[in-house]
Each structure stands twice: as C-alpha cells, then as structure tokens.
Amino acid sequence: MKTAVASGLVFALSVNAIPANGKRDVDTRYPYTGPAVPVGDWVDPTVKGNGKGFPRLVEPPAVTPASAKPLNNINVIALSYLPHGVNIRYQTPFGLGTAPTVHWGTKASDLCHSSTGSTSSYDRTPPCSEAAVTQCSQFFHDVQLGNLNADTTYYYRILAANGTTASSILNFTTARAAGNDKGFAIAVLNDMGYTNAHGTHQQLDDLADDIAFAWHGVCYNGTSTGLPGGPPIPAEYDAPLPSGELPNQGGPQGGDMSVLYESNWDLWQQWMNSLSMKIPYMVLPGNHEASCGEFDGPNNILTAYLNNDKSNSSAPESALTYYSCPPSQRNFSAYQNRFRMPGSETGGVGNFWYSFDYGMAHFISLNSETDFAYSPEWPFVRDAASNETLPTEGQTFITDSGPFGTIDDNNWKDNEAYQQIQWLKQDLASVDRSKTPWVFAMGHRPMYSSQTSSYQANVRNAFEPLLLQYGVDAYLAGHIHWYERLLPLGRNGTIESNNIVNNNTYYTGTGTSLTHIINGMAGNIESHSTLGSDALLNITTVLNQRDYGFSKLTVHNTSVATLQYIKGDGNGLGDELTLLKKNVSASR
Numbered sequence: 001m002k003t004a005v006a007s008g009l010v011f012a013l014s015v016n017a018i019p020a021n022g023k024r025d026v027d028t029r030y031p032y033t034g035p036a037v038p039v040g041d042w043v044d045p046t047v048k049g050n051g052k053g054f055p056r057l058v059e060p061p062a063v064t065p066a067s068a069k070p071l072n073n074i075n076v077i078a079l080s081y082l083p084h085g086v087n088i089r090y091q092t093p094f095g096l097g098t099a100p101t102v103h104w105g106t107k108a109s110d111l112c113h114s115s116t117g118s119t120s121s122y123d124r125t126p127p128c129s130e131a132a133v134t135q136c137s138q139f140f141h142d143v144q145l146g147n148l149n150a151d152t153t154y155y156y157r158i159l160a161a162n163g164t165t166a167s168s169i170l171n172f173t174t175a176r177a178a179g180n181d182k183g184f185a186i187a188v189l190n191d192m193g194y195t196n197a198h199g200t201h202q203q204l205d206d207l208a209d210d211i212a213f214a215w216h217g218v219c220y221n222g223t224s225t226g227l228p229g230g231p232p233i234p235a236e237y238d239a240p241l242p243s244g245e246l247p248n249q250g251g252p253q254g255g256d257m258s259v260l261y262e263s264n265w266d267l268w269q270q271w272m273n274s275l276s277m278k279i280p281y282m283v284l285p286g287n288h289e290a291s292c293g294e295f296d297g298p299n300n301i302l303t304a305y306l307n308n309d310k311s312n313s314s315a316p317e318s319a320l321t322y323y324s325c326p327p328s329q330r331n332f333s334a335y336q337n338r339f340r341m342p343g344s345e346t347g348g349v350g351n352f353w354y355s356f357d358y359g360m361a362h363f364i365s366l367n368s369e370t371d372f373a374y375s376p377e378w379p380f381v382r383d384a385a386s387n388e389t390l391p392t393e394g395q396t397f398i399t400d401s402g403p404f405g406t407i408d409d410n411n412w413k414d415n416e417a418y419q420q421i422q423w424l425k426q427d428l429a430s431v432d433r434s435k436t437p438w439v440f441a442m443g444h445r446p447m448y449s450s451q452t453s454s455y456q457a458n459v460r461n462a463f464e465p466l467l468l469q470y471g472v473d474a475y476l477a478g479h480i481h482w483y484e485r486l487l488p489l490g491r492n493g494t495i496e497s498n499n500i501v502n503n504n505t506y507y508t509g510t511g512t513s514l515t516h517i518i519n520g521m522a523g524n525i526e527s528h529s530t531l532g533s534d535a536l537l538n539i540t541t542v543l544n545q546r547d548y549g550f551s552k553l554t555v556h557n558t559s560v561a562t563l564q565y566i567k568g569d570g571n572g573l574g575d576e577l578t579l580l581k582k583n584v585s586a587s588r
Contacts, residue, residue: 190478193524311503
C-alpha cells in the first residue's frame with residue numbers, strides 16, 4: 001500500500017490579536033458579556049431547549065456508528081475540487097488522536113493507496129461536549145488526494161480513529177481536464193437553508209447522478225430576531241408552511257430557537273451529506289455567515305440577550321456591536337472552519353475567492369461580502385476614526401468582517417487596493433479560452449435587480465468592469481429570495497439589445513454585456529422576497545416570487561449553454577435560457 005503524508009495535526013483556534021499583515025481572524029479586545037452558551041429558547045434556556053414544544057430536528061450522520069452509545073463519530077463528509085485532485089473533508093465532535101487517514105484506489109475491491117491529512121478546530125459555542133455525539137461537529141479533517149487522473153472514478157474509505165466508525169466504501173469522480181469538450185451539467189444555488197428547502201433538496205438528490213458538482217452561494221445561517229417565547233408571539237409563527245415542508249427546531253416557520261447558530265450548521269451539513277458525499281460541493285460566502293446575527297427587531301430584544309444575558313429585555317440599538325456575538329460566531333469563523341475550498345491552490349484566499357476548471361468552463365467564486373471598496377460587511381479600518389488604528393467597541397457593527405486578503409496602504413475606498421480584485425484580474429487574464437471558452441462567475445449578492453439596494457452599485461463597481469473586460473459569460477447571484485432573469489446588461493445597467501436573440505436566447509461572452517441570473521429561491525426560514533408595490537424595472541424579463549428551486553447550468557459544447565430554473569416542487573421548469581457564442585445558431 002502506497003502512503004502519502006500531508007501536514008500533521010493543526011488546531012486553528014480563534015486568536016486574540018489582529019495579525020500584523022492586515023489580515024485578521026477574531027478580535028477579542030473587548031470582552032464578550034453574554035451568556036456562556038447563547039440560546040434562543042426562552043421557555044427552556046438550555047442547550048436542550050425546545051422552543052414552543054417543537055422537537056429538535058436531527059439528520060443522520062454521514063457514518064452510522066457501530067455502537068449504540070458512540071464516543072466519537074464521523075458526522076459530515078464533503079468533497080471539494082483541488083487542481084488535479086479532490087479534498088475529502090470529514091467532521092467529528094472530538095479529535096482523532098492521530099492524523100486523519102483515507103485508503104483509496106480506482107477499484108472498490110483494491111484500495112491500494114493511503115493518504116493522511118490535517119485537522120483543524122475552533123471554539124464553537126456550545127462545544128460538542130454539551131451536544132449529542134452524532135449531531136455535532138467541532139473537529140474538521142482534510143485529506144487531499146492529488147495528481148489524480150481527470151474524469152476518473154475513485155473509491156475511498158475513511159479509517160476509524162479514537163472511537164469513530166470507519167466509513168463504508170464511497171466514491172467520487174474527478175473533474176474533467178480543461179479542454180475536454182464533452183457536455184456536462186452542474187447545480188447552481190443560493191440561500192438554501194432547511195425550512196422551505198425540502199423540495200429543493202429532493203430535486204438536488206434526484207439529479208445527483210447527472211450533475212458534476214454543486215455550486216452554492218451559501219447564506220444559510222443566521223438567527224431570527226423575532227424570537228418566540230413571548231407573549232406576544234409573532235403572527236408569522238402561526239403561518240402554515242408550503243405542502244411537504246417541515247418546521248425547523250423551535251417554531252413552525254423555522255429558525256433555530258434552541259442553540260443559536262452552531263446547531264443550525266450541524267443540522268444543515270448533516271442534511272446535505274446525501275449530496276456532498278457524492279459530488280464536490282463548492283461554496284462561497286453569503287451575508288448570514290458573517291456572525292451570529294445582523295440586526296435586531298423592536299426593543300432590541302436579541303441585543304439585550306446577547307450582551308447582558310437577559311431574556312425578554314431591551315437594549316439601545318447602538319449596543320449591538322461586533323463584540324455582541326461569542327468570539328466563535330464572529331468574522332465568518334464557522335464558515336471558515338466548516339468548508340475547505342481551493343483558495344490557496346488557485347492564488348485566492350481560503351473559502352472566500354478561488355477558481356477552478358471543469359471541461360469547457362472556468363468557474364470563479366467571488367466574495368461579495370468583504371474585501372472590496374464599500375463592501376456590505378465592513379473592515380475595522382472603515383470603522384476607525386482617522387487618528388485611530390483600531391475602532392472602539394461602540395464604533396463597530398455586529399457583521400464587521402475581514403479583510404481576508406490585504407488592502408494596500410489601508411486604502412479601503414479604492415477597489416484596486418484589494419487583494420481580491422487584484423487576484424480576479426490575474427485570474428481572468430490567465431484563462432485559456434481555447435480550452436475553457438466558457439467563464440462563469442458567482443457572488444452571493446447581485447449587481448442589479450428590480451429590488452434595488454445601495455450595495456448593488458458597490459458590488460458592480462468592484463467586479464463588473466473586469467468581468468466585462470474579459471468577456472465573462474454570466475454573473476450568477478442570490479441574496480434576494482426569488483428567481484429573476486435580467487436582460488443582457490453592459491456597464492451601469494445599459495441594456496445591450498444586440499445580444500438579445502429572443503426572450504429565451506442571449507449572445508454572451510462578447511465583452512459588451514453580462515448575463516445576470518438572481519436565484520436565491522432554494523428555500524430557507526426567510527421565505528420569499530416580494531416586490532410589493534415597487535415597479536418592475538425594464539432590465540427584468542422574468543420574475544418568480546412563488547416557487548422554490550435552483551438553477552441547472554448545462555454546457556452543451558463550446559458554443560451553446562443553457563440555464564434552467566428547476567422548481568423544487570418537481571413540477572418542471574420555471575425558466576430556461578440559452579446562451580450562445582456569437583455567430584452560432586440557436587439550435588443545439
């Protein structure tokens with residue numbers, strides 16, 4: 001048996017200071033003063049609380065333990081691409097006591113290779129010592145298999161260690177090499193939670209054998225600030241869910257009203273095992289991943305709870321700061337630890353921005369939350385006064401995050417000063433369009449929408465000029481919880497009529513316009529976005545505020561691709577768009 005050795009055990013816990021190079025993890029200059037284990041259940045304020053009597057939901061772990069009372073377990077398995085390989089991530093409540101190990105090969109009957117990897121952890125609240133062994137993840141193990149053959153199926157088994165049970169023999173298929181001209185399909189989704197997402201989940205599972213990978217702009221987690229426990233109980237908690245949907249723990253509309261934040265992640269990641277164990281699950285950050293909350297409701301009840309451990313109390317609006325959340329729930333900490341994307345292998349940064357090739361296409365994952373000028377989540381340099389190096393507690397916001405790359409000379413107002421923008425330019429310039437004629441970019445937040453917001457101008461100022469300059473074919477987004485297809489748009493929202501073949505066919509990759517799809521309809525606690533009485537802008541050609549679902553992107557050949565909106569209820573398509581390279585007919 002051949003053995004490959006990676007780095008040993010590394011425990012990456014939250015740090016107390018801001019690194020000198022301008023990047024930071026979690027700042028703890030001011031103490032966290034809230035409950036030791038923050039819980040959103042005021043009926044039973046313990047880690048076992050059940051809200052208004054709704055049972056805590058559980059999803060099965062990736063590996064069924066051999067013992068009825070396991071001391072450790074493999075609860076999550078997730079695949080992601082590496083250049084010429086795959087990263088196998090698995091998660092346990094407790095450490096392994098040794099380097100994580102995977103046996104693998106090209107035959108299920110002959111796992112003739114062995115590779116070891118590394119482990120990381122973070123100080124999650126509550127720790128897994130206070131939760132069910134089969135429903136908690138605190139140690140994250142990565143085993144990288146490199147120099148693999150393209151478009152090849154490999155088999156693997158995760159070995160047992162320190163009380164875990166070995167996995168069954170599983171398999172994955174590597175990415176097709178750049179330039180491979182066989183057609184393929186992928187799933188593209190945003191804003192997929194647990195409540196309202198069961199239809200989407202079923203459709204994804206049904207398609208798992210027909211798609212190469214899933215690409216997800218996450219924005220799953222977060223805490224509802226209208227927490228029940230009243231009276232009064234918000235009326236929406238009595239509203240019925242759509243047919244076939246299940247309540248999340250705590251309330252019929254969803255939302256984790258028991259342990260804030262971390263158990264949401266545990267539940268959701270274990271639910272996604274059915275997909276992430278089969279195909280690479282590639283993610284990028286959304287707004288809810290920044291911290292344990294974003295804002296508060298009337299009387300700032302959540303603020304009072306997080307800051308002072310007082311239930312059903314009130315607090316000043318200004319009291320909700322960066323330091324209101326526990327340290328492990330700030331600065332995208334859970335997101336950074338719970339996924340492993342190929343940022344370092346592709347010149348990007350961690351799970352925040354990276355790229356990869358698959359056959360005829362180049363895929364770019366962008367961070368639309370931090371690391372560009374006037375980003376929605378602020379870096380500390382933006383909070384601080386001109387004569388300060390760091391902000392005071394009262395100058396901060398609960399979602400302050402980043403930078404995860406550098407900002408030249410701390411010039412936070414200039415996009416060109418940001419490492420992410422510099423990387424994007426280099427990445428686009430290096431694309432070989434003779435091998436990957438298709439280039440797709442995705443960020444969680446849209447550049448345009450009929451639901452207008454101030455962040456959109458800042459997102460497009462950061463990314464749109466480069467995406468147009470290098471002839472990117474489409475920018476895919478979510479954040480707004482509906483499906484919206486826009487007309488081909490040039491700089492600053494100019495409709496490029498020459499690239500409209502018909503209502504369902506656009507020319508793309510011309511450098512004069514981008515195709516924009518906003519699909520934040522995978523389903524979560526926040527339900528649908530609605531336009532209300534606002535006018536539909538002339539840039540919007542399709543708007544669906546009713547159905548849940550996701551997009552299926554199919555690259556048919558070097559000249560034709562399609563984007564289909566797959567409805568989560570199983571009733572077919574909500575939309576279909578054909579993308580053509582210029583001088584190509586609409587038939588395929």
